[in-house]
Structures are given as structure tokens and as C-alpha cells.
Amino acid sequence: MNLETAMRLAIEQSERVKGATYPNPPVGAVILDSDNEVAGVGATEPPGGPHAEVLALRRAGQRAVGGTAVVTLEPCNHHGRTPPCVDALVAAGISAVAYAVTDPNPVAAGGAARLGELGLEVVAGVLADEVSRGPLREWLHKQRTGMPHVTWKFATSVDGRSAAADGSSQWITSEAARADVHRRRAVADAVLVGTGTVFTDDPLLTARLPDGSLAERQPLRVVVGEREIPPEAKILNDDSRTMVIRTRDPHEVIKALSDRTDLLLEGGPTLAGAFLRAGVIDRILAYIGPILLGGPITAVDDVGVLSIAHAQRWRFDGVESIGPDVLLSLVPN
Numbered sequence: 001m002n003l004e005t006a007m008r009l010a011i012e013q014s015e016r017v018k019g020a021t022y023p024n025p026p027v028g029a030v031i032l033d034s035d036n037e038v039a040g041v042g043a044t045e046p047p048g049g050p051h052a053e054v055l056a057l058r059r060a061g062q063r064a065v066g067g068t069a070v071v072t073l074e075p076c077n078h079h080g081r082t083p084p085c086v087d088a089l090v091a092a093g094i095s096a097v098a099y100a101v102t103d104p105n106p107v108a109a110g111g112a113a114r115l116g117e118l119g120l121e122v123v124a125g126v127l128a129d130e131v132s133r134g135p136l137r138e139w140l141h142k143q144r145t146g147m148p149h150v151t152w153k154f155a156t157s158v159d160g161r162s163a164a165a166d167g168s169s170q171w172i173t174s175e176a177a178r179a180d181v182h183r184r185r186a187v188a189d190a191v192l193v194g195t196g197t198v199f200t201d202d203p204l205l206t207a208r209l210p211d212g213s214l215a216e217r218q219p220l221r222v223v224v225g226e227r228e229i230p231p232e233a234k235i236l237n238d239d240s241r242t243m244v245i246r247t248r249d250p251h252e253v254i255k256a257l258s259d260r261t262d263l264l265l266e267g268g269p270t271l272a273g274a275f276l277r278a279g280v281i282d283r284i285l286a287y288i289g290p291i292l293l294g295g296p297i298t299a300v301d302d303v304g305v306l307s308i309a310h311a312q313r314w315r316f317d318g319v320e321s322i323g324p325d326v327l328l329s330l331v332p333n
């Protein structure tokens, strides 16, 4: 197996644990034996548990000797809650290490340099773009900025409406698109809505499987706004924890959630507009259904743009078909 194919396998491993490792990065690792056959795979366990490399080495056993470790993030070089992965790789007799992304955290960095000093062959940057835009996107953002990564997700008709004129909005997109949203909730740290959505839709805001049962992981549910929500609101049930943040200031909201890594904003047009005006959205996910609604209920309120010269410009980061719908991913230009 070549390095890129092995890295794709490592990426798959990391995606399996996304959401379960924060504040640690969701890392995937593959050990190739000296014949370049897969000898072991691993992904980061929740905080306090072993790192991906250590699990993959354990599974590879003696086959790691003279082999290659393929890891989505530069192996760590420091004693945190677990010993340095660099030491584990050397002790297992690994001869070469390939990784995708350099660790931006100064405390953990330096692993590649140390491996080189110890005589191992080191290859950096294998599928770095796929990893940094994929499984490590939110964690890398947190490392660079100190703030959680915010994704605004919304469902819209082709003509940019989030509900019909009478307010009914179930459903603009297909079951397949909604299942995709539930998968994203299951890997998010927190899911946010405004009080308006709670009053209108009374959502559960849990991550559910296609059969309606609860997913294994549930995000923190967050309600933003000054009004008190009724105690019988479904969002306050026992399926997951819920936090109510009594403010309208997006910066205060993010500050209150600063220990989190990956926030999914699912609010209506008012909250989305407020977050866009405040410039705190790092990615937009637009699920577009092949439907026209017309009418006054737009997907987003005022975003603070009065003329085309001041338009908020974003860049397409990905386009995919989900059942009959399209999912557009955008990042700031």
C-alpha cells in the first residue's frame, strides 16, 4: 500500500472518532509493516486514553519493526496525560513516519524534528489539504485562534427561503439531507438555536439515527436569546444537556462556549443574521432543496450589507449531491 492510500485509511479512522476527542485532536494512524502491508490501525481515544499511534502500534505488535507509521497529525513530543508518541514509535522499532499536518500547538510540536534526529525517515504533508479541511478543520482552527470553529447550517429553497409564507417549513430538504445533519450533530460539540426557533418549531435538537433512536454521542444543546423558554420545551428534555444563554451578543455566546471546539449554528434567520453581521462564522453549509417557496421568509435576515460593494463574499469549499438536494460548503473569501 502506498503512503496516500494509507493516509486515506488514517483519515477514515480519524473520522470515526470526530467529536469524541476534544479538546484533543481526532487523529487517525496506520502502521504499515516492512512489506508496506497494513499491520494495525488506530484513532485517538477520548481524553486520557491512548493516542492513535499507540493504539495502531499495539495492534501491529512485532510487525511494526522496520515499518512505517502513517498519521494524520505530526506525532506529539510531550508528556501530557499520556507519554510522547515519538517515544512509542521509536520503542516499537518503526523506521519511517509519514504525517499530513504539522502540529501547530507549540507544547506538542517538535515530534518530526526529534524523529529525524533519532534517524527515522520523516515525510511531511501527505494529503495535508484533505486532512486540514476535513477531520482536523475545527481543531486546527481552535489551535490557531483560541476560539471554537462555528459552522452555520441551514436548509433553503432554491430561491433562498427558509419557510413558506405561512411559516411552515417541514420539510424543505429530503430525508437524506436531514440524516446528514444528524450525523453532523453527532460529531459537534454544541448545537445552537435562537429562542425564535424554540417557540416556532419546538425542536429536540438531538442527533438521531435514521430509525429515530438517539445517536451514541449527543451535542450540548444551546438556546440563545433574552426571552425565557417554556419549561415543557422539548429542547429541555433529558436526551442531552441544554444550556440557555440569555444574551443577543454573538461574541458573548462564543465566549460562553470557549471551552468547546466545534459549534453548529442551526438557528433561524435572525440568529444567523446576527452571527454573520458579527463576522463569527467560519463555514456555511447550505442544504438546498429543489423547491421554490417565494414569500417573505428568507433564509437569513439583515447581514449588514447595504450595497454590492460591501457584500459578504465567500468561497465555495465543496459541493455535493445528497439525495435530490445539493449541499454547498462555503468558507470566508
Ligand SMILES: NC(=O)c1ccc[n+]([C@@H]2O[C@H](COP(=O)([O-])OP(=O)(O)OC[C@H]3O[C@@H](n4cnc5c(N)ncnc54)[C@H](OP(=O)(O)O)[C@@H]3O)[C@@H](O)[C@H]2O)c1
Residues within 6 Å of the ligand: 153, 154, 155, 156, 161, 162, 163, 167, 169, 193, 194, 195, 196, 197, 198, 200, 201, 224, 225, 226, 227, 228, 247, 248, 249, 250, 266, 267, 268, 269, 270, 271, 272, 274, 299
Ligand atoms: N431553514 C432552516 O434551516 C431553519 C433553521 C432554524 C429555524 N428555521 C425557521 O426559522 C423560524 C424562526 O426564525 P427566528 O429568526 O425567529 O429564529 P432564531 O433566529 O432561531 O431565533 C430568533 C431569536 O433569537 C434571539 N436572538 C438572539 N440573538 C439575537 C440578535 N443578535 N438579534 C436579534 N435576536 C436575537 C431573539 O429572541 P429574544 O427576544 O429571546 O432575545 C430572536 O427573536 C422558524 O420558522 C423556523 O422553522 C429555519
